[in-house]
Amino acid sequence: DSGVTQTPKHLITATGQRVTLRCSPRSGDLSVYWYQQSLDQGLQFLIQYYNGEERAKGNILERFSAQQFPDLHSELNLSSLELGDSALYFCASSARDRPYEQYFGPGTRLTVT
Amino acid sequence: ELKVEQNPLFLSMQEGKNYTIYCNYSTTSDRLYWYRQDPGKSLESLFVLLSNGAVKQEGRLMASLDTKARLSTLHITAAVHDLSATYFCAVDFDTGNQFYFGTGTSLTVIP
Numbered sequence: 001d002s003g004v005t006q007t008p009k010h011l012i013t014a015t016g017q018r019v020t021l022r023c024s025p026r027s028g029d030l031s032v033y034w035y036q037q038s039l040d041q042g043l044q045f046l047i048q049y050y051n052g053e054e055r056a057k058g059n060i061l062e063r064f065s066a067q068q069f070p071d072l073h074s075e076l077n078l079s080s081l082e083l084g085d086s087a088l089y090f091c092a093s094s095a096r097d098r099p100y101e102q103y104f105g106p107g108t109r110l111t112v113t
Numbered sequence: 114e115l116k117v118e119q120n121p122l123f124l125s126m127q128e129g130k131n132y133t134i135y136c137n138y139s140t141t142s143d144r145l146y147w148y149r150q151d152p153g154k155s156l157e158s159l160f161v162l163l164s165n166g167a168v169k170q171e172g173r174l175m176a177s178l179d180t181k182a183r184l185s186t187l188h189i190t191a192a193v194h195d196l197s198a199t200y201f202c203a204v205d206f207d208t209g210n211q212f213y214f215g216t217g218t219s220l221t222v223i224p
Contacts, residue, residue, distance in 0.1 A: 002155070033211065043201065043214035056211050090155065100144055100163065100205060102212065104156040 003027065004093050004105035012111045018079040021108045025072055025093030031055070032074040033094070033102060034066055038087035049074055081112045115140055117204050119215035126192050127223050134187040134218045136202035143180045144205040146212065147187055149198045156201065160187075192222045 003026035013019055025032050034046040036059075045058035049068035060066075063081075068074040078085060088109050092102040116139040126132050136145070144163055148156040160169045162178035162185060169176050173196065175188045185202055199219045203212035 035212075042216055043203075045211040045213065048211055058211050100146070100161060101158070102146075103158070104148075106155045 002103040002105065004091060004103050006089075006091050006105040006108050008108060009106065010109050010111075012113065013081060014113055015081055015083060017081050017112075018077065019081065019110065021076040021078070021089050021091075021110070023074045023076070023091030023093075023105055025074070025091075026095075026103055028095060029093035029103075030072065030096050031094045031099060032068055032072070033092040034060075034074070034076050035090040035092065035104075036087045037090060037107075038084075040084070041087075043090075046076070078110070083112050086110055086112045115204075115206050115213050117202060117213045117215040119200075119202055119218050121218060122216060123219050123221075125221045125223060126189075128193055129191050131191065132189050134189070134200055134202075134220075136185040136187070136204075136215050138183050138185075138204045138206075138213075140206055141180070141183070142204050142206050143178075145178050145185045146203045146205070147176050147185075148201045148203065150201065150217070151198050159200075189220075192220075194222045194224060196220060197222045 005024045030051045033048045037043045046060040048056040066076045088107045090107045091105045118137045147159040160176040165180040167178045173190045178185045199217045202215045
C-alpha cells in the first residue's frame with residue numbers, strides 16, 4: 001500500500017458525459033501527478049500540481065482539467081467523454097525533498113460506453 | 114523529442130534462466146526508475162537510479178544505469194514464476210519531474 005488513495009476504483013459512463021476522479025496523496029506529500037494508462041498510448045503523464053499550483057503539463061487534452069485543493073487532495077475532471085478516454089487513471093505523489101520518488105495510487109478504471 | 118524505448122516488449126522465459134530487459138532514452142538524463150505492474154494493479158517502485166554507473170540489486174533483480182549510452186538494464190537472475198509481471202522503465206528529463214515511461218516489457222516465467 002503506497003499511501004495514495006484514489007476514488008472511485010471503477011467508473012462506467014456514457015460518451016459525452018463528465019466525470020471527476022479523486023486522489024489523496026500520501027501524508028505530507030505536496031506534489032500530485034496524474035497519469036493515463038491505455039492500450040493505445042501506454043502510460044502518459046497528464047499534469048502535475050505542487051502545493052495547489054499547476055507545475056507541469058503533459059499530454060492532457062483540453063477536455064480534461066485538474067486542480068489541487070488546500071488539503072492537498074486533487075481532482076481530475078474529464079468532460080465530453082469519448083470512447084478513447086477509456087483507460088486506467090493513476091495518481092502519484094511525492095515529497096518536496098524527494099521528487100524523484102513517486103508513489104502511485106491504485107488507479108481508477110474508466111470505461112466509456 | 115523525448116522518447117523512452119524498452120525491449121523486448123514481450124519476454125517468455127523458463128524458470129531458472131537469466132535475462133536482461135533494456136531501456137533506451139533519447140535525451141540526457143541521470144534519473145531513471147524501474148516499476149513493476151501486476152495485471153490490473155498499480156505500479157510498484159523497484160529501483161531509483163540517480164547517477165551514471167548506479168547499480169542496485171533486490172533479490173533476483175539488478176538494475177544499472179549508463180547515462181552516457183542513455184541505457185538502463187534490468188537483469189533477471191534465475192527467474193521464478195513470481196517475477197511474472199510487466200516491467201516499466203521511466204525517465205525524468207528534468208522538465209518538471211514528470212516521468213516518461215517506456216512501453217513496458219511483459220514478462221512471463223514458465224515453470
